[in-house]
Amino acid sequence: MTRGGRFRAHDLGEPTSELERYAKEVMEAMVREGIPPTPSNYDAYFDKLLDDKPPAFRKRILKLLELEEGDEGEHRGHLERRLRDAFANVKKFLVHINLLYKNLRHLETLVEKRAFEAEAVADKSGMKTLLESMKKDIETMAGIIRRDAGELKKTYEETTDLIKEVQEHAIYDDRFGVFKKNYLLRKMKQEERLIGEFRHESTLMMVRAREEVIERLKSAKIRQLVLRTVARLLLKTSRRSDIVAHYDGGIFAILMRHTSLENAQMAADRLKDLVGNTNFFVGDEEIMLEVEIGIARIDLDRSTEQTVVCALQALDMDGESDEPCGICPQDVEI
The missing domain is CATH 1.10.287 (Helix Hairpins)
Structure with missing residues (x-):
């Protein structure tokens, strides 16, 4: 049983905060004017309607946006x-x-x-x-x-x-087509600030190809191809808001924003199903791709580095239980 219930969303209903009321106003304006509510359109309307608001309100909203944008x-x-x-x-x-x-x-x-x-x-x-x-x-x-x-x-x-x-x-790793470690850590620190402000849940997932699979590959070129395949599958299963990065030594990471441990476990289960249907041939030998997964909560009581260590520990624990992935020991109630 996880102890991830620290951040709980209030029941759906009328907006309770200034930001929620403004977000609802933006959506209603888009629907009223027949604008498709895509992320890019919403972003444009969010800025457009903000221009007509009082200076004090704009200042408060922009301060919140600065938290999200960070130092990009x-x-x-x-x-x-x-x-x-x-x-x-x-x-x-x-x-x-x-x-x-x-x-x-x-x-x-x-x-x-x-x-x-x-x-x-x-x-x-x-x-x-x-x-x-x-x-x-x-x-x-x-x-x-x-x-x-x-x-x-x-x-x-x-x-x-x-x-x-x-x-x-x-920030971009050309070898795998995903972000680099330095960008991941920077976005994690930024996410910690956002969690402190908005009290939502986010999760870090670590993924690597199973060692038994890699050991069967004698060619460095083939091993690189397999790792690129893992990265491609992570991009395929991730959301637009997730950050997919190569952490180190063939280990990949996904910063899953607004995702609880329970939802991260379900995502891990889906990822393993997808990977299980992926195979490749080395000569005449067919090799089935397998991955190991570990997850940890973005916890404000831990540093960014400690959260990474927790996720790596969870990665080493994959397969020790019936769960689809390893879970950071600190995030599990004994």
Whole structure:
């Protein structure tokens, strides 16, 4: 029996809060004007009707929206600035390469000119003067080339650092087509703030391919393909509001917003049914895909990291009971 009854919704009826009354007003306006109540249309009407509200009301609603949005705008702005810096550096990089090429060509022309002049020199004194002049020319050009090469190296190092920074802050994992761990943790912290404000339930689910399945795959390419299949199935079964991410080492996570432990268990059951109907061939051998699942409640009495640890513990407990998934020990009443 879970102890997830901490946050309970009130009975359906007339709206009881300022935000609920406004949400109802938005929906009624859309129905009245014949606007399809899709998420994008609702979002647009939510903002549209807010413009006609008193400043104090707008301020209160916008404060609530800021909680939901979190630091996404600031994060995107930072990445865009770093990308602009990287592109500017690439442009400088190309300019320095062009200068270096021109100066090398100039040096080549200079040497050819001095070599031609050397053929016309008849005495040692004239040759010595020519060589000294040529030496000065080469030293001058070498200094210019060294300076250009130094600027080129500096720009290259700065660009490399910028690209690494952008990669570290990127939120999307191209290998699996889902979000990265850093984005998941950021959204979890944001969800904790929203739970503190609105007192709803949310759940973290961890999923991985069963070890026995992975061990049968000798090819790293095939293992990668299987993990991509798991990620695709998670995206297929998740809701628009869920955050699907690759946590680490082939373990995937789903932040299931507005989802109780009981509903998360039902989602785990559906996911295992879907996975159970998925198979693939390695040579002539047919392999059935299987996954392990663990869930934990987003609990304000725990830190984000502790919730992740709880979900990973639950993942290791999958199969120890008749439940469709493992459940965090701290979320189960003994």
